[in-house]
Amino acid sequence: METEQIRKIYRETDRLGMIVLIVALPLFGMIYLYHSSGSIQKDLPQLNGFFGGALLVFSFTILVGQYLVFHQHIKKAIQQEGLLEKVKIYAKATNQRFLFLFLVSVTSSIGLLFSGNPGYVLSFALCLVFFSLAKPSPDRMVRLMKLKKEDRAILLDAARPE
Numbered sequence: 001m002e003t004e005q006i007r008k009i010y011r012e013t014d015r016l017g018m019i020v021l022i023v024a025l026p027l028f029g030m031i032y033l034y035h036s037s038g039s040i041q042k043d044l045p046q047l048n049g050f051f052g053g054a055l056l057v058f059s060f061t062i063l064v065g066q067y068l069v070f071h072q073h074i075k076k077a078i079q080q081e082g083l084l085e086k087v088k089i090y091a092k093a094t095n096q097r098f099l100f101l102f103l104v105s106v107t108s109s110i111g112l113l114f115s116g117n118p119g120y121v122l123s124f125a126l127c128l129v130f131f132s133l134a135k136p137s138p139d140r141m142v143r144l145m146k147l148k149k150e151d152r153a154i155l156l157d158a159a160r161p162e
Contacts, residue, residue, distance in 0.1 A: 006087050006158040013091045013136050020098045021131055024105035028124050031113045047114035055111045059104050059123040063130065066100035069093070070134075074144050083151045090141055097134045101127050 047055065073093030077086045104127045112120035138155040141147070147155070 002084050003154055003158050005084055006154065007162075009087055009091045010136060010155075010158050013094050016095055017098050017131070017135055020102045020105075024102055024109075024127075024131075028105060028109045028112070031109045032121070035112055035116055045114065047111065052111065052115040052117060055107055055115075056117060056119045056123065059107045059111065059120070060126075062100055062104050062107075063123070063126055066097050066104075066130065069100075070097045077145050083147070083154060086145050086147070086151075087141070087155075090136070090145060094134055094136055097130075101130055101134065 070093050073089055073096075077089035077093070080086045080089065105124060108120045108124040108127060111117060111123075138152065138159045141155055142152045
């Protein structure tokens with residue numbers, strides 16, 4: 001029974017990550033291609049000065065913040081007794097992390113569209129690195145939550161395709 005609950009939580013978390021990534025990548029890709037194309041007329045308002053810089057700082061602040069918040073949740077998960085409770089906390093933290101990263105990808109896309117600042121490309125690239133690090137896997141869950149061998153076997157079983 002516990003394995004089935006963990007399997008459901010694992011799949012829902014993985015699905016959210018894939019959906020967020022499927023939306024974020026094409027959005028940024030189209031804007032990047034639009035911006036880097038020299039033949040397209042750009043009649044968009046420019047986001048320069050204070051607002052352009054503030055949006056870039058906001059993106060980097062959210063990147064740092066999501067990392068810190070995620071690891072605070074992991075510390076809480078380590079203190080729990082049952083595996084199911086640990087996985088629930090991990091899944092909640094990972095889902096929250098994906099939503100923060102989605103926010104960063106959208107702000108990076110909007111910032112690049114309206115300002116052309118290459119800092120937004122860097123912000124999006126770091127966002128992709130964190131997307132990669134946030135994707136749940138049994139090995140990553142075992143390592144982060146410092147689980148025992150029995151719990152590792154349960155997680156491996158839950159992560160297997162049906």
